[in-house]
Amino acid sequence: xxxxxxGDYALKTILALSLHYGSGPTTIHxxxxxxxxxxxxxxxxxxxxxxxxxxxxRRGKVGGYLLSRPPQRIKLGEVVRFIDGEVEPIAxxxxxxxxxxxxxxxxxxxxxxxxxRATFKIVDNITFEDLAKKxxxxxxxxxxxx
Amino acid sequence: xxxxxxGDYALKTILALSLHYGSGPTTIHxxxxxxxxxxxxxxxxxxxxxxxxxxxxRRGKVGGYLLSRPPQRIKLGEVVRFIDGEVEPIAxxxxxxxxxxxxxxxxxxxxxxxxxRATFKIVDNITFEDLAKKxxxxxxxxxxxx
DNA sequence: TGTATACTCTACTAACATAATAGAGATTAT
DNA sequence: ATAATCTCTATTATGTTAGTAGAGTATACA
Ligand code: FES
Ligand code: FES
Numbered sequence: 001x002x003x004x005x006x007g008d009y010a011l012k013t014i015l016a017l018s019l020h021y022g023s024g025p026t027t028i029h030x031x032x033x034x035x036x037x038x039x040x041x042x043x044x045x046x047x048x049x050x051x052x053x054x055x056x057x058r059r060g061k062v063g064g065y066l067l068s069r070p071p072q073r074i075k076l077g078e079v080v081r082f083i084d085g086e087v088e089p090i091a092x093x094x095x096x097x098x099x100x101x102x103x104x105x106x107x108x109x110x111x112x113x114x115x116x117r118a119t120f121k122i123v124d125n126i127t128f129e130d131l132a133k134k135x136x137x138x139x140x141x142x143x144x145x146x
Numbered sequence: 147x148x149x150x151x152x153g154d155y156a157l158k159t160i161l162a163l164s165l166h167y168g169s170g171p172t173t174i175h176x177x178x179x180x181x182x183x184x185x186x187x188x189x190x191x192x193x194x195x196x197x198x199x200x201x202x203x204r205r206g207k208v209g210g211y212l213l214s215r216p217p218q219r220i221k222l223g224e225v226v227r228f229i230d231g232e233v234e235p236i237a238x239x240x241x242x243x244x245x246x247x248x249x250x251x252x253x254x255x256x257x258x259x260x261x262x263r264a265t266f267k268i269v270d271n272i273t274f275e276d277l278a279k280k281x282x283x284x285x286x287x288x289x290x291x292x
Numbered sequence: 293t294g295t296a297t298a299c300t301c302t303a304c305t306a307a308c309a310t311a312a313t314a315g316a317g318a319t320t321a322t
Numbered sequence: 323a324t325a326a327t328c329t330c331t332a333t334t335a336t337g338t339t340a341g342t343a344g345a346g347t348a349t350a351c352a
Binding site: 173174175189190192193203204205206207208209210211 | 325326327328329330
Binding site: 150151152184186187190204205206207208209 | 310311318
């Protein structure tokens with residue numbers, strides 16, 4: 001698994017929309033400013049997320065983006081997989097790798113599958129509701145700290 | 147973590163040398179043929195592995211490559227890290243990522259660290275002796291099967 | 293119905309990484 | 323000597339990443 005800038009931006013955007021869930025749409029401009037993402041890049045990412053069924057959009061004045069599902073029903077792993085592709089460390093786990101003549105004779109395959117499973121266990125058990133809660137706590141903690 | 151062709155080839159080469167440990171050098175040509183690796187590519191990989199302290203070479207006739215340590219002292223994770231770089235899913239875990247203004251405010255960081263730790267736990271607990279044993283068993287099993 | 297505000301879509305590009313390939317050079321056993 | 327083998331630097335083709343550019347479409351509301 002490798003998280004690209006695009007992937008990271010997507011996650012931050014879904015998190016921002018999660019914090020705003022139930023309170024109307026947020027504009028691209030707003031999302032870009034809050035997470036420090038190049039606006040034209042974010043436009044594309046949001047269109048991808050829309051095609052992936054993660055967000056909905058409203059056009060025109062008072063438009064913007066909203067989550068199409070509540071945050072507790074969006075898992076971290078779903079978004080990562082959709083934007084950055086497979087979570088596996090090598091494509092042979094998913095049969096897209098040509099380096100091994102015979103997969104059944106490869107001692108590495110099971111290891112990469114173990115790594116993949118360990119990763120799934122983490123990213124598929126965290127929802128954006130969990131992340132939103134963490135974010136709120138973190139913000140409170142930092143405020144008190146100052 | 148993403149295993150490239152180069153990384154996979156390096157692992158297969160170290161495994162081949164592990165199986166041959168204690169019986170003199172193996173030539174590039176031999177290693178390339180056995181693991182089906184482009185020979186000129188493998189030349190470079192072996193030079194890298196030499197610089198990394200994993201293998202030694204003998205030049206001239208009766209030359210070739212040998213492991214510079216016994217297989218039980220070479221861990222899978224060492225080779226992966228050396229050839230394919232950090233095992234972390236995003237460079238921010240290692241402070242090379244510019245996407246997060248303030249790492250202390252990022253709810254994702256701990257998650258990527260968890261993924262990294264889970265991966266370490268696997269790849270840093272497997273030695274090439276383990277892999278060589280697995281390979282031998284696999285070969286025996288397949289031979290009996292036929 | 294005009295217009296400002298916002299999303300939509302396609303194309304393009306610079307920089308970098310990957311997976312090799314090419315070829316001349318250095319070393320050693322026999 | 324010479325054949326076999328490793329050594330080193332350059333080059334290249336292909337693909338991916340991280341954007342940028344610009345014209346187009348929809349909607350609220352005065
Ligand atoms: S089948 Fe995946 S590395 Fe061999
Ligand atoms: S610090 Fe790693 S994604 Fe924010």
